[in-house]
Each structure stands twice: as C-alpha cells, then as structure tokens.
Amino acid sequence: MPSLFKSSLIWVLSFSFLQYGSAQQSTNTPVANAKTYIGYTTESSRVEQDWEQKFRAIPEPDRLRENMRRLSAYPHHVGSAYDKDNAEWMLAQFKSWGFDAQIENFYVLFPTPKERLLELVAPTRYRAKLQEPPVAGDSTSGQTAQQLPTYNAYSADGDVTGPLVYVNYGMRDDYEQLERMNISVKGAIVIARYGAGWRGIKPKVAYEHGAIGCIIYSDPADDGYIPGDVFPKGAYRPKEGVQRGSVEDTFYPGDPLTPGVGATKDAKRLQISESQVIQKIPVLPISYEDAQPLLAAMGGEVVPEKWAGALPITYHMGPGPAKVHLVMKSNWDIKPLYDVIARIPGSTYSDEWVIRGNHHDAWVNGADDPISGAASVVEEGRALGELLKQGWKPKRTIIYCAWDGEEPGLLGSTEWVETHLQELRQHAVMYVNSDSNGRGYWRASGDHRLERFINDVARDVPDPEKPNLSVWQRARFQRLARAANSDDRGDLRHSNELRIGALGDGSDYAPFLDHAGVAALNIGFGGEGGGGVYHSIYDDFYWYTHFADTKFVYERALAQLAGMSVMRMADADLIPLSFGDAADTVGRYVKEVETLLKTEQDKQREVNLELDEGVYDATSDPEHPTAAPKKEEVAPFINFAPLENGSAALKHSSEHFERALAKAQQQGGSAYGNSAVQQLNQKLLEAERGFLDEQGLPERPWFKNQIYAPGAYTGYGVKTLPAVRESIEQKKWSQAEQGAQTIGRVLEHEAQLIEDAARQLESLEAGK
Amino acid sequence: MPSLFKSSLIWVLSFSFLQYGSAQQSTNTPVANAKTYIGYTTESSRVEQDWEQKFRAIPEPDRLRENMRRLSAYPHHVGSAYDKDNAEWMLAQFKSWGFDAQIENFYVLFPTPKERLLELVAPTRYRAKLQEPPVAGDSTSGQTAQQLPTYNAYSADGDVTGPLVYVNYGMRDDYEQLERMNISVKGAIVIARYGAGWRGIKPKVAYEHGAIGCIIYSDPADDGYIPGDVFPKGAYRPKEGVQRGSVEDTFYPGDPLTPGVGATKDAKRLQISESQVIQKIPVLPISYEDAQPLLAAMGGEVVPEKWAGALPITYHMGPGPAKVHLVMKSNWDIKPLYDVIARIPGSTYSDEWVIRGNHHDAWVNGADDPISGAASVVEEGRALGELLKQGWKPKRTIIYCAWDGEEPGLLGSTEWVETHLQELRQHAVMYVNSDSNGRGYWRASGDHRLERFINDVARDVPDPEKPNLSVWQRARFQRLARAANSDDRGDLRHSNELRIGALGDGSDYAPFLDHAGVAALNIGFGGEGGGGVYHSIYDDFYWYTHFADTKFVYERALAQLAGMSVMRMADADLIPLSFGDAADTVGRYVKEVETLLKTEQDKQREVNLELDEGVYDATSDPEHPTAAPKKEEVAPFINFAPLENGSAALKHSSEHFERALAKAQQQGGSAYGNSAVQQLNQKLLEAERGFLDEQGLPERPWFKNQIYAPGAYTGYGVKTLPAVRESIEQKKWSQAEQGAQTIGRVLEHEAQLIEDAARQLESLEAGK
Numbered sequence A, B: 001m002p003s004l005f006k007s008s009l010i011w012v013l014s015f016s017f018l019q020y021g022s023a024q025q026s027t028n029t030p031v032a033n034a035k036t037y038i039g040y041t042t043e044s045s046r047v048e049q050d051w052e053q054k055f056r057a058i059p060e061p062d063r064l065r066e067n068m069r070r071l072s073a074y075p076h077h078v079g080s081a082y083d084k085d086n087a088e089w090m091l092a093q094f095k096s097w098g099f100d101a102q103i104e105n106f107y108v109l110f111p112t113p114k115e116r117l118l119e120l121v122a123p124t125r126y127r128a129k130l131q132e133p134p135v136a137g138d139s140t141s142g143q144t145a146q147q148l149p150t151y152n153a154y155s156a157d158g159d160v161t162g163p164l165v166y167v168n169y170g171m172r173d174d175y176e177q178l179e180r181m182n183i184s185v186k187g188a189i190v191i192a193r194y195g196a197g198w199r200g201i202k203p204k205v206a207y208e209h210g211a212i213g214c215i216i217y218s219d220p221a222d223d224g225y226i227p228g229d230v231f232p233k234g235a236y237r238p239k240e241g242v243q244r245g246s247v248e249d250t251f252y253p254g255d256p257l258t259p260g261v262g263a264t265k266d267a268k269r270l271q272i273s274e275s276q277v278i279q280k281i282p283v284l285p286i287s288y289e290d291a292q293p294l295l296a297a298m299g300g301e302v303v304p305e306k307w308a309g310a311l312p313i314t315y316h317m318g319p320g321p322a323k324v325h326l327v328m329k330s331n332w333d334i335k336p337l338y339d340v341i342a343r344i345p346g347s348t349y350s351d352e353w354v355i356r357g358n359h360h361d362a363w364v365n366g367a368d369d370p371i372s373g374a375a376s377v378v379e380e381g382r383a384l385g386e387l388l389k390q391g392w393k394p395k396r397t398i399i400y401c402a403w404d405g406e407e408p409g410l411l412g413s414t415e416w417v418e419t420h421l422q423e424l425r426q427h428a429v430m431y432v433n434s435d436s437n438g439r440g441y442w443r444a445s446g447d448h449r450l451e452r453f454i455n456d457v458a459r460d461v462p463d464p465e466k467p468n469l470s471v472w473q474r475a476r477f478q479r480l481a482r483a484a485n486s487d488d489r490g491d492l493r494h495s496n497e498l499r500i501g502a503l504g505d506g507s508d509y510a511p512f513l514d515h516a517g518v519a520a521l522n523i524g525f526g527g528e529g530g531g532g533v534y535h536s537i538y539d540d541f542y543w544y545t546h547f548a549d550t551k552f553v554y555e556r557a558l559a560q561l562a563g564m565s566v567m568r569m570a571d572a573d574l575i576p577l578s579f580g581d582a583a584d585t586v587g588r589y590v591k592e593v594e595t596l597l598k599t600e601q602d603k604q605r606e607v608n609l610e611l612d613e614g615v616y617d618a619t620s621d622p623e624h625p626t627a628a629p630k631k632e633e634v635a636p637f638i639n640f641a642p643l644e645n646g647s648a649a650l651k652h653s654s655e656h657f658e659r660a661l662a663k664a665q666q667q668g669g670s671a672y673g674n675s676a677v678q679q680l681n682q683k684l685l686e687a688e689r690g691f692l693d694e695q696g697l698p699e700r701p702w703f704k705n706q707i708y709a710p711g712a713y714t715g716y717g718v719k720t721l722p723a724v725r726e727s728i729e730q731k732k733w734s735q736a737e738q739g740a741q742t743i744g745r746v747l748e749h750e751a752q753l754i755e756d757a758a759r760q761l762e763s764l765e766a767g768k
Helices: A008-019 A042-056 A061-071 A081-096 A172-180 A201-208 A288-296 A367-389 A411-419 A421-427 A448-458 A471-482 A486-493 A509-516 A541-547 A553-571 A579-613 A641-666 A677-691 A722-729 A733-767 B008-020 B042-056 B061-071 B081-096 B172-180 B201-208 B288-296 B367-389 B411-419 B421-427 B448-458 B471-482 B486-493 B509-516 B541-547 B553-571 B579-613 B641-666 B677-691 B722-729 B733-767
Strands: A100-122 A158-166 A189-193 A213-217 A283-286 A323-344 A349-359 A396-403 A428-433 A440-446 A520-527 A708-710 A718-720 B100-122 B158-166 B189-193 B213-217 B283-286 B323-344 B349-359 B396-403 B428-433 B440-446 B520-527 B708-710 B718-720
Touching: A042 A367, A042 A553, A061 A081, A061 A367, A061 A541, A061 A553, A081 A100, A081 A323, A081 A367, A081 A396, A100 A283, A100 A288, A100 A411, A158 A213, A172 A201, A189 A201, A189 A288, A201 A213, A213 A288, A213 A323, A283 A288, A283 A323, A323 A367, A323 A411, A349 A367, A349 A411, A349 A421, A349 A553, A349 A677, A367 A396, A367 A541, A367 A553, A396 A411, A396 A553, A411 A421, A411 A509, A421 A428, A421 A509, A421 A677, A428 A509, A428 A553, A440 A448, A440 A471, A440 A553, A448 A471, A448 A520, A448 A553, A448 A579, A471 A486, A471 B579, A486 B579, A509 A520, A509 A708, A520 A553, A579 A641, A579 A722, A579 A733, A579 B471, A579 B486, A641 A733, A677 A733, A708 A722, A718 A722, A722 A733, B042 B367, B042 B553, B061 B081, B061 B367, B061 B541, B061 B553, B081 B100, B081 B323, B081 B367, B081 B396, B100 B283, B100 B288, B100 B411, B158 B213, B172 B201, B189 B201, B189 B288, B201 B213, B213 B288, B213 B323, B283 B288, B283 B323, B323 B367, B323 B411, B349 B367, B349 B411, B349 B421, B349 B553, B349 B677, B367 B396, B367 B541, B367 B553, B396 B411, B396 B553, B411 B421, B411 B509, B421 B428, B421 B509, B421 B677, B428 B509, B428 B553, B440 B448, B440 B471, B440 B553, B448 B471, B448 B520, B448 B553, B448 B579, B471 B486, B509 B520, B509 B708, B520 B553, B579 B641, B579 B722, B579 B733, B641 B733, B677 B733, B708 B722, B718 B722, B722 B733
Parallel strands: A158 A189, A189 A213, A213 A283, A349 A396, A349 A428, A428 A520, B158 B189, B189 B213, B213 B283, B349 B396, B349 B428, B428 B520
Antiparallel strands: A100 A323, A158 A323, A323 A396, A440 A520, A708 A718, B100 B323, B158 B323, B323 B396, B440 B520, B708 B718
C-alpha cells in the first residue's frame, strides 16, 4: 500500500488545497486531478470523478430538513399507522425518481405493554410515574395517544416483589464486585443504570445470578444534568426522560419466532415459549426521577467509588430494606413490517449488488434515531435519480433499503437477509449502513477489506465546518489530538489510511456481516454536541433542530459520503477490496487473543498466590468484610499455531494480491478493460464470503462470520475472532482451542482464494 | 541490606507466628528471639527488647479515649481559653510522670473573622448562611459561642463584587484548561472546590491570574454524600459543613511576621503589609448548601467531564451571569502560643535528642485533627513515665512536644525550631510526628535514612484487627493488593522493606526536616473508614467515637509504634541510619527529574508540531471554540551530570557504609561497645544534616533541605530535588541547571561524610 501514495501528510495537504480552497464547498467540488481510483482505469476513473462531482452538488440541507420533518412528524414504531405511512411515502419517492421500488412485508412478534407497575412498598412507599410529560413549545412531545409507553420490548411477563440490589451497570464484572462484597441478588430485584454495555445484557446476567426482576434507569451522571443542561434548556435527559429499548437476547437477531428463516406470512413459527431470545425475568426502564426514591430508600454497604451516579444521595448496595413490587405484562402480538426496497439495475454487472440501508422505524418520533440517517437515504435516492436523468448508468445493481423494525431487534433487515440469503451470498458486493447522524467527525466501522475503499471516499467529501479540509483529514486530526501516546501518533502520521473499527451489534449491518458474510460498513458523523433524549419522546424534530446538526450540513455530508460510496463501488471495474488491511488487522487480533490468554493466566496465578500469602484475609476490613476470590486452576496454554499459520497465510497471499494490484494501478488500470475482469470479480466475491463458517460460532450457530461478532455479554461491543476470544473470556479452554482450529482453517481458505485472485489479476495484466 | 535478613516473606511469617500467635496481643508481646536490632549489641538489643515489651503492654484504649474526651471537650483554637487549658493540663501530666516539662510561649499573628459576607447579587439573590448548625445528640456541636466562625486564616481583607468563574480545584493545570476554553478570571471571583492540592494554592493561583476574590467549597463528590452517608447518620460532610483552614502562603511557615526567627515576646516583627505569606485577595470557605445556588446560577460553557462535582445541577464555567458580593475582614491580632515541651534527660548521650511531637490546637474541637494524635502523645508520656519508675534509663535525651498553632501554619513547631535552630542542628537525632490517626493500615513517610529503622519498629507492633500479623505485615499485604502491576508486586515481594514516602507539608515535621535538616518521620494509621468532618465543628468526640477508631485500638497501636520508635532510637548504641535506602531513593529521584525534562520536551515538541499541522484549528468545535496552546521553544537539554555524579558518589559511599554495618551486625554489634562509637555518632549526625544547603531553595530561602520540600504549587505534596524539579516544572531552565549543580555538590558532600563514617565504623570494628 505505501507504494500507492506519496507520504500521506504532504499528499493530503496539497490535495486539500487543490480541492477545497473555497468555502463554497457544496458547489466547488474536487478538481479531477491525476488520481486514478482503485479498481478503475484512468478513463473510467475520470468519468467517475465527473459523475461524483455532479452527485456531490445535489443534496440540499433544506430538503434533508424537510425529509426529517415529514418522517418524524408522528410516532412511527412497528405496527403504528405512521410507520406504514412513512414506508408508503418513501416508496412513492423512490418510484418517482426512477427506482424499481416495492415494499416487502414480514410478520413479526412485537410485544407492547399491557400492564406496567413499579412501586416501592417498604420502608416507605412510592409509585413510579412511568410517564414522560409533554414539553411546552415542542409540539410532537404532546402526541401522547400515539406514543408507545416506556418499556423494554421482549421483557418477560411477571409480577414480582423483592428487595432491591444496586448492580451498577449490571454487566458481568459488576457481579464479580458483588461477589467480593458478599452480596447476592438471589430472589432480589436488581436496579442497574443504563450504560457500559447493551441493555439486554443486564436482565440476562441478573437472571443468571438468580434475580427475579430488573429495573434499568438513566443516571444523570451518564446522560442527564452532569454532561449538560437538560431538555428543553439543553440537549440532555430531563428528569422524567426514559430510555425505551429492546432486550431481545443476542442469541440471534430478528423475529424471535423465525430464527434463520424469513418471517413471511406463512413461515413456520416457534411458540413464544420456545423462543430463546425473550428475557426470563420482567424488565422495566425508568427515569431518574422515578429511580431516586428507590435508591434513596436502600441500605447496606455504600457502593464502591466508581459505582456512584450523580443523584444527590448516597448510593447503597442493598439488599433492601427498600422493597419493590414490579409488574410487567405485554400484548404478544404479531405485527407487519414494511421494508422499502428500491433498485437501480446495473448496466454491466447487474448480478453484483451494492446495498445501502437505514431503518425508518423509531421508538417514538425518532428524529435523531433513525430519521437523521433515513432522511439521508431519501435524499441520496433523489440525487441518484437526478444522475439517472442526466444519463448516468451504474455498472452494478444498486439497492436502496429503508428497514422497518430495527428497534425491536433488527427485524426488518434480518428477515430480509434470511429471506434472500442465497441471492445475497451470490450477489452482494457491499452493504453500507447508517443510523443516527450528527455534527462532528467522520466515523466508519466495518469489514477491514473495505478500509481503503471508505478512506478513499472520505477523502473526497469536504467538511462542512472546516471547508479547507476533507472529512477524512479532519477525522485524522481528531485522532492525532486524541491519541493516547507517541506510538499511536506515529502510527497515524506514517499511515495512508485511518484504521476503521470492527462491527458488533446495534444496527442493520449485523445480519449482512454476521449471517450472510457480506462486507458491511457503518458510516456517519458525530462527536460534536451530544444529548440525552435517546429512545424517549424528546428525540424529535424540535430537539434535533435546536441541539444537533441544526444546519443540516452534516446531513448533507452523510448523503454525499454514503451516495459516493455506493456510486464508487457500483461503477468500479475491479471490486476494490483491500485484503492487505484485513490481513494486518487479523494479525493484530491474533496477538490480542494470545495476550488475552496470558493476561488471564497471570491474573489467576496472582490471585492464587495472594490467596496462599493471605493477602485477601489481611486486607478485609472487619467492619466491611470482603470475600476472597476463588482459587482456580490457571488457564492451560492453548495451541494458537492454527491461528498464526492462518494469519501468516492471509498476510502472504494478501501481499501478493496488493503487489499485483499496485502494478495494475500504476499502469492506469488498463488491465481492468480485459473482459476476464468479470471472472476475477466473481473470485473476489467468493473471497469476500471467505470469513464464513457454516457451523457458526460455538454457542451461537446463527452467527457465521468467524472474524467479527457482537459479544454475547457486551451486545453492542464487538468480539473479533469470537470463537477464541469469547471462549477464553468464559474460561472454556477446549472450546477456545477448537475455535483456533476453525478460524485457522477459515483463514487458510481465505488466503487460498486471495492467492487465486492475485494470480488472476496478474494474468489479466499479462493478457490485456 | 539483603544480607541482614533472610527472604523477607519466610522471615516475616515465622516471626509473626512466634510473636503474635495469640489474640491477647496487648500483653502477649514479642519473644526476644535471636534478632539483634541494628545499632545495638546483642546484649543491649536483648535489654531493649525487654523494655519495649514492657512498654508495649502499657497503653490502654480507655485512657486514650479519656485523653481525647478531655482534650476535645471544648473548642481549642489558638488564643482560646481551652487551648491554654489543654496545654496546662498536659504540662501537669508530663510533670507528674517525671518529665522535666515546661510551656514555651510565642506570640504570633493570628487573624480571626471580623466581617464575613457572601451574597449572590445577580441574576437571582441568595445570602450564604456561613453557619454550621448544632446536631442533636452531639453535645459539643452546640458550643456555638466558643467556636471559630468558618473562614480561611490569612485571607486578605476585602470587599469585592464580580462575576463567578468555576475553576474546578483551582490548581495550575485547571488554569491551562481555562485558557484552552478562552475563559479569563480577570476581575472575577473564582469558585473552587476543595481538593487536589493544598487550599492556600487556590487563592494564590487565582490572584496570579487576575481574580479579585476566591470562594472554596466542599463538593459532595469529594467528602460529602457520594463517598458515604453524611453526619450524623454517617461519617461524611453534611450539607452545612465547612472546611476551615489556613491559606498562609508556602513561602515560609510559622508566624507571618517573624520569618526565620522565633516569635518571642521581643522579636523584631515585620509590618503586616510587609509579610509575604498573607493572601492578596479575600478568600472564604463555604458549605455545599451555600455553594449550590451560586453554581446553579452560573452560565457559560458546561464544564469538562472531570470538573463536574455531585450537586444535582449542570456545572457551568461562567463568567457570570452569576455575580457575587464577597466581604472578608479580620481582626489582625497577636495571640500567645503554648508549646508543651517535656524532657527525659539521656543517661549516656544526653546531647543527642530524640524528639516526638503532635500539635494540640484545633480549628474547633478537633477530636480527629489533632487529638487522635495528641492523645497518643500523652499516653506515650505516661507509659515512658512508668518505665522510668521501673528503672529504665534512655541513653539519649527524649523530648516530647505538644505544639500549639499548627492549624494556622505550623506556628508552634516552626517558632520553636527557629528559636532553637543551632541546638537542634547540633543535637537532634530524629523528629517523630503524628497528627490525625484512624483505623486501618500503618503509614510512614519521612527521611529515607530512617526507612529501615521505622520498618523495623513496625515489625514489632501487632495489628489490632489482625492479631496474627504485625502492622508492617498488614501494610505490606495492602501494598500487594493495591500494586499497579507485576513489577511493583515483584519489587514488594523481593524487598525486605516497605518504601516510605517523602514528606511535603501538612504537619509539624516540616520545620524540622526542611529548615533544621533533622531526619523526620510522620507516622500513623488509616485507610479504613473515612469521613468528611475535617476542620468543621463536627470533628468531635461524638464523631470519632461513632465513626473512627471507636475501640481506640489503633490509638493504642500509634502509642506503641511512636513510643517504641522513640525508645529504639534513644537506646541505640549506634544511630541506625540507612544510607543505602536514601541513596537508592535519591537515585530514583534523579531518574525522575531527567524523565520530567524529557516529558516536557516531548510535550512541547508535539504541541508545536500539531500547531504546524493545524490539529488545533481542525478540532476546535465552532459552536464551542477552543484556543490552541501557545507555540514555545522546546526546553533545552540540561546538564544532569552533577546530579548523576553526586548520586553515584552517594551510592558508592552508602554501599561502603552498609557493608561495614552488616559486618558489625554479624558480629553481634560488639564494635558498638567501643567508646569511640560516640565520635562515630557525631559523624552520623553531621551526615544527617548533609542534605542542607544554607542558601536554601532558589526562590524560597527558608527551605534549606535540597532533597525534600513541599511544592510551591502543591502545598501538601512533596517536590523531591526541588531546586531542579520545580524549576523544570516552571520552565526556569537555567535555574534548573544551577539547581543540579547545587544538589550535586550537596550529594558529593554527603557522600564524603558517609565515607568518613564507614571508615570510622571499620576502624571501630578493628579496634574493638
């Protein structure tokens, strides 16, 4: 890769002055300089640059604003009238711009509250309000009749009474601390604060430890008055604000009743009682106004220093004397989903699909989540429609998607992926996702074989606030400013690319990446501003237009970035995958899991030694006694050789491919004119699917990708090389060893596919 | 040193079972095993062990409790009736136990409030209460007439009105953050929270940046409801609680009007206006109840994440719109001090003094601060008196001191040290200080030449809560439990000693160590429990007996530890200084200052590079703009060779001395019977003074010690090798280079003295 570019800094600076010298960035688009895009011939690159320049000028802040106003005008959760209305409006829009569009329906289990009650019954009494009041001036906050009540979808039904135990964020390491403090949650109702991991982990882990109920509240330290003024004075969570959200277990996403198959009308369904993804105990989210009397009534030890939130009370662990009565019952209905699917057929490689999506359903009005992303999808559609009118013909088929049912559990995207799995495996080149979008810095995560590709596109999008810089340059500067140490800064200064993160869970990319093996990206902007209206009635047009991307210029940047990503991939002669980046990153992951095992070993060895020495007994305060951790066998050494061999093979063949690619690029991509390029692209698609293993992960067979998966105990957070990493974390040593063999095999196979592709590319070069 | 002991762990464990097998620790004292104390002959060590065993059995929890009750029964600040009463009572006690005791008076400037007013005048109005109410059940909290109002002594007189600016802890790095946020305190009144450094730094730095007033409040995050339940339910600061305290500048301690000389009746005094240690702007401490309306009325940017406290508000930076009116005026009176000085003349080396002290004055009742330490001093006196009756005759002169006027600025100890400076330089072997004492772990800081000595004493004190362990062993286990990494744990496991910290400021050791060059120690117990009544009316007998060392067993442990330290030093044949520990520690300090310079250089180089790259401009949020730091010259390289040479010389001669000492100890200390040992002890005393340089520190000539000093901008916090370290921190490069030469010279001279001592010890050995 370094051979492809000059020293990045010099290159970037000169490039930026050429391109973005003027502040009128929306019309003053990049000059077509000598650069040839990767996967393009000199000529096709020039043509592409012209079309992208035209495209970049089309998206308009006012239209994006109007899209948002329209799509967030009423509550539009799954099953609501306005959810369907939005889908039909988008369908009409896409059709009007020349797309071949339709709505695909699915029928999914979507529980809504039938009964909710939370009361403190001892030592004092308090009945939780469970209600978000309208705010003067914010008209949609008053649409009370259409709003979903505050709840966590896929909670168990239950009516329980028990003492409260405070469990901090309720993640697994919090329970280690509880154990050290001799506190059990058996028979108790836990109260956890939102944060530190996905909410669905909290009731799951609570249940695993014997709790009978779970309350989740938003502490003001995390997204309330501590980070900023609260709504409507500021952007942060007011005292009555509640975070709704799904707690569907991560065993698989999508409809709980149709794992692995599309939830079409006649699909075979599980009984509700058979589903493995519904929580086992009742769960209810509450506001900090409702949480304070509960927390203030608790006794027991004072919480550890880092467990205290920002309510003006002393936080205690319990159990009790605070005792609560929790009732949660749902209507367990099947509801229709409305996925909007809009196609532009490809002119040359119509069997190769470039897919772009964002969900349209929300918990309530959802101006930020998801409409700030969905508004861009609509505006991108309009802009591409404009290009079609001007004569643009994408080589590959483009599919624009507006998903329904993301909030309850990626329902719309998962059911679509499951329904079209074989087609996707065969045809899909890339899936580009977005979701909430805001003011600030370019962000991208995804399959590392798209790292160079998305870096290249980001270099061509001007930053709205710093018009002399591309969004790529500004993101690079932010990373420099935030780098932890000089090593990280050196890495940034000497690299041509910004590393992208790996994807876990949290939006509609997951079924593409994890189940279908489609290289996926999640992109957007953010990091300036902030707020605390997530999944509340206050995430609405008023909030967004007062506190977020109020000028809709980062909305325009998203439309530019995402639309150009779609175009650049659709029009490429050669699919521009960067195997070298992926091989480098996989090599880092291998080192990480090796270090993880060593860390586990060292940690347990130290615990055992300190137990022998008597450290824990000596340091237990008799007035606040703590329990020593258990003596356990130190983890055995694991055979990482298959991983190392697989990683080395991947590196070797990737280097071969990158050399061949560099040579082809140096010659202006003339080789790509060869008609055999289509066969090579098919080989590349085969290699793209190479991270899959049909057996899936050891305990989660739905997840087929062996490189990336959401963590079983983190949810949002990714676990790379999951069959090894999670097995080590869960102390399943033989499963970890087995995982190393599986991943090693996958990597060797992927290496072989890349080696084949490299040879094909070389012979293309030779035969041109 | 390693040659002197077996592997520490084995040694310690076997030793502990020998000594502390029984839980009746107060009577079951150590068996005189084969060990010979350092500096003792086999015979004198056996005798000493017998006496110490007798001593250890004497202190009684009930008497310590009674001492505390008596000494904290009424407010007893400088100039109060009960301050004098306490002194006279202690005088009578010491006399009754056979001490040659007297009260030494000094006459010091001690301002008390004449007028205090704090009101919010815009945008709303609030008048601060500035009052701590009595608490039902806590009788002394109602002694309102005798209590000093809440104030900061040595505030400037002033009547100012200005906008508020929140400055976090108000330390120097906080002002760097303010600068980055484009916020000036010029003409403003700053509001800082207590913590992060000594309170006197806050108005000083505020003044240096142009502020006209300073308010200091106790945030509940730091010692209020967040760390624990508040008084009287729990130990922490109630909403009305205020931390009084001195803000006398650290340019010198002691009476502001008599720097460098004793404040005797007829001493020559400065005019108040001439004194350099009185603050330049008015300062007032307030409660969090009084702070909340002020902070809530502020506007401007929201504070950075780490700056927020735990009040239920959004913290803003200001300036304004909150505007306050602050009036602070004092009665600038001269008040008498009553230092109680009680002697036991030495039988053999009466010209060598072992000094033990704790202050007796408090801000109000001060059960914890200082009576938990002073109660021990009194009980130690009784126990030593018992030994005298039984025939014990210490070889060296012992001086017990109960200081007055520590709270306003180490007044009693400093004036005494200044008055007796020449005698102390000639005669003082060691000063052992204590102050507040509590439940938990043994703690010691001090001159590193006493490191081995105090470790040895701590090995002979049983832990009250873990009677199978010595306080030394338990402290070691705590350090293991808290060690940051395996290197630190390895260091602990392979060392015979626990490293002791260096001393900054905060109690009466400072004039001994920093001005007179006497090797000083500060010792005590703590770390279990906690609280927030510091310098308030709630630090009283009720609080201490409900929330602190309620059984007075750590009070007894302090009496044992401190009394045995005094005895062990007083009875030694050879003064047991550990030059090896000091040389090792000084070597570490040299590396630290070298690293500090490199860190400064790297930091500025990176800042300058990022300025050139444009990182700061690129990452300034236009809606919340930040200022780039200034471009500055990178620090020059400094000649550290004098430091390195001095350190190497110190190491070399210390190793020589340690070899000679080890040899002497292996032979049962028989050499110490030689009459020439007295000359050697004189040489050791000369070496003890070797850290002094009469010129003092570059900008603080009163501070003579070149190894240890309180930081000019930290107060409590120590700065080791201060002439170099602080000069680098303050970017005074040539002063740093000059400092390296001065310290190098001091170290070379000290090395020579130690070399002489080593030779004398060898010839003692040869001539025995």
